[in-house]
Amino acid sequence: MDTTVADTLIGTTIDGRYRITGRVARGxxxxxxxxxxxxxERTVALKIIHPSQATNVHFVDRFTDEAKTIARLTHPNVVAVYDQGRHQGLPYLVMEFVQGRTLRDLLSQRHKLSPVEALAILEQMLAAIAAAHRAGLVHRDVKPENVLVAEAPSGGTADLVDAVVKVADFGLARAIEASTVDESGQLMATVAYVAPELVQTGQADARTDVYSAGIVLFEMLTGRVPYDGAEPVEVAWQHVDNDVPAPxxxxxxxxxxLDRLVARATRRDPGSRPTDAGALLSEVQAVRDGLGTVHVETALLRQVPSRASDATSLVPTVQSADATAIVPPVPAGTYHASHRPTWARLPEQGGGRGMPHRRAASPAAGGFFADRRRVVMTSLIALMAVVILGSTWWVTLGRYTExxxxxxxxxAQAVAFAGEKGFEVLTGDGxxxxTVPKDAVVSQNPGPQKxxxxxxxxxxxxxxxxxxxPVPDVVGIELAVAKAELESLRLKVKEGKSxxxxxxxxxxxxxxxxxxxxxxxxxATVTVVVSKGRAPITVPNLVGKNINQARGDLQTLGLTALERPKDSDQPADTILAQSIKPGTGVAKNTEITLDVSKGPPLITVPDLTNQPCPQAQATLQGMNLRARLDINPNGFVRAQNPGPNTQVPPQTEVALTCL
Structure with a gap:
């Protein structure tokens, strides 16, 4: 699957030096x-953190520590770090590029490995981890995902005995005496490989890595991890409560x-394990040498029957002290003529020590036995040729189909159809x-008819x-980081007015x-508006002030007043409200709208002439006016001041002449 299509960093040159050509993995x-x-002019791996992690100070520090940690480990089985820096505010590491696959990928493909392959990989893993232990470091996250299997010198990763193994991801590594619990109290390890002491006390030392390496060996030999459960905490506590079963x-x-080797490495008591990866490496080498000595044979000898009369037994089994097993071919160059049994040696190799001396046969007898020997050798060579040709056909053509x-x-259809053809289906990344409906197959590997x-x-x-x-929430994030996060989703970024x-x-x-x-x-385009920071002028509180005073205050600050008259019971020219809240920062010449009181509404004085004075007084009071009765309060109104239909403010006094 081509994963580079949706990534805008592809083709980018970072720091004028590192040109990104493809994406390897996204975590x-x-x-x-x-x-x-x-x-x-070399290929490297460039590891850059996600924009969403840029504000996580703890993670950024740990990311930087990874470079410093690996820089301390100069070892052929450790992925080297060449450089570090920042791109658009995001920290990155430049590391050695390993052409190959992770051990997890190999186990997913092959399920499990042969003992010889598993020990060959484990030796190089332990060599790398031992270098860390000698430097006073604990890896703390040993698992197949962090083991890279490079292509063998013979090409590809098929010959795992010859493959180069490198250990990666020392991002969790700490000094041996340091704690293995992070600031949030969470266990910083993978539960399938976690040592019991990490679960119980959160402390790690070199023996913690030894335990995890033992679990990886168990998985390589069996194709599964020893414990499983519905919840991670359930799996973690199984390491505390149970001994790892024999592979x-x-x-x-x-x-x-091999059972005893796994048991030694995975003792629940750290004191019963090898003291560090170097000690376990010595034990692994001894076991591997032992297996190799007992099981040495060549592809040629596998084709020759152990007895002349047993022509059907083409692949012998080798009995060791532990078990009977069919052993795979040893790599070219490890076989020596002395490994052949005496009946298979050529005349010039001798039949071995202690063979009785025989007198030379007569010419006639010698000719007879020589002819018989040629017939037997010719038959054996013909048989071996048939077997070799058949094996070659099977390896190159016979075992393949479309x-x-x-x-x-x-x-569901793909699984069923492939099952009918005898294949298993593994679902990869979406x-x-x-054009293709959701949850339907877009691509397959190998491709159709391949x-x-x-x-x-x-x-x-x-x-x-x-x-x-979905548009990510980038509000509150610096512009450079926000742009990187948006562009990583292949969205265009437009800057609006600040x-x-x-x-x-x-x-x-x-x-x-x-x-x-x-x-x-x-x-699609996302417009972002960026802050210019706080404005330079602070708006004062103008409510309750006279408009004349407010005009002067705003003019002094370099602001402009816009007045809006409003009916109100407040005295005329009093500020009732302002459009921008007090304390807000604004720029020079900003307009502020002020609501200004027009004063209370005027009242029209009624015509009270010839009305009884007490009645006229009551009418005025009901209209929020005051009455003054002159001469005879019980008489009739003969005159009034102000006169009828005059508009006056509330509580204005009206004088009534009563006679």
Whole structure:
């Protein structure tokens, strides 16, 4: 599957030196790319953290510590770090690029390994971890995902005995005396491989890595980890409560010496394990040498029957002190003529010590036996030629067939159809597709009609449907980091007009359009508005002041007043409200709208002439006016001041002449 299509960093040159050419893997915290060091003209791996982690100070510090940690370990089985730096605010590491696969990938493909292969890989793993232990470091996360198996000198990773193994990801490594619990109290290890002391006390030392290496050996020999459970904490406590079972209980026929090796490395009591990876390495080498001495044979001798009369037994079994097992061929160059049994040696090699001396046969007898020997040798050579030709045909052609076409099938249909053809189906990463329906097969490996081993596994990638991404919430994040996160989703970024903000520092995103959470297709544009920081002028509190005073205050600050008259019971020209809250920062010449009281509304004085004075007084009081009765309060109104229909403010006094 091509994973480079949706990544805008592909093709980017970082620090004018590292040109990114492809994406290798994407994890929860960081992404690893393949890059070309244009200065030294070599391929490197570039590991850069995700924008979402850029504000996590604890993680960034740990990321930087990884470079310093690995720089202390100069060892051929440790992935080297060449450089470190920052790109658009995101820290990155430049590391050695290992052409190959992880041990996890190999186990997913092959399920389990032969004892010789497993020990060959474990030796190099322990050599790398031993170098860390000598430097006073504990890896703390030994697992197949952190073991890289490079291509063997013979090409590919098929010959694991010759492959180069490198241990990666020392990001969790700490000094031996340091704690293995992070600041949040969470266990910093993978529960399938976690040592009991980590679960109980959270402390790690070199023996903790020894335990994890023992679990990895168990998995290589059996194709599974010893414990499983619904919850991680359940798995972790099984390491505390149980002894690791013998690998031979899962894979019958394994030599007992391997059971004892796994048991030694995975004792629940750290004091009963080898003291460090170097000590375990010595034991592994002794076991491997022992197995190799007992099981040495060549591909040629496997084709020759052990007796002339037993022509059907073409692959002998070798009995060791622990078990009877069929042993795979040893690598070329390890066989010596002395390893052959006496009956298979050539005349010039001799038949071995202690063979009785015979007198020379007569010419006639010698000719008879010579002819018979030629017949036997010719028959054996012919038999071996047939076997070798048959094996060659099987290895190169006979075991292969064509992969079925699974593209456009649903997942269930693909599994069923492949099963009918004798294949297993493994589901890989999904792929966005505008044409293939969601959950249908977009691609397969091997491809349709491509050569594949009978009964092998076909990896299919299912459609994720059309590619859409929710707009991430980048409000409160620096512009450079926000742009990197948006562009990583293949979204275009447009900067809107910057604005002052009383809460967001300068250079920080204060809003986006569309808003966070809205679904967008790749190529869509997101407009970001960035803070200019707090504005330079603070708006004063003007409510309750006279408009004349407010005008003067605003003019002094360099602000402009816009007046808006309002009916109110407040005295005329009193400020009732302002459009910008007091204390807000604003720029020079900002307009502030002020609501100004027009004063209480006027009242029209009624015509009270000839009315009884007490009645006229009551009328005025009901209209929020005051009455003054002159001469005879019980008489009739003969005159009034102000006169009828005059408009006066509330509580104005009206004088009534009563006669």
């Amino acid at each position: 929860g915290m960081a992404t690893v790319y393949r890059a070309t060091d244009e200065r030294l 031979s209980t899962v894979t019958p026929g394994l030599p007992g010496v 992969a079925p076409t699974l593209v456009n099938m649903t997942s 792929i966005y597709s505008d 050569k594949i081993v009978k009964g092998d596994t076909i990896t299919v990638n299912l459609s994720l449907g059309p590619e859409v991404h 604005q002052f903000s009383d809460t967001a520092p300068e250079g920080v995103v204060i809003s986006t359009s569309p808003k966070a959470g809205e679904q967008l297709k790749p190529g």
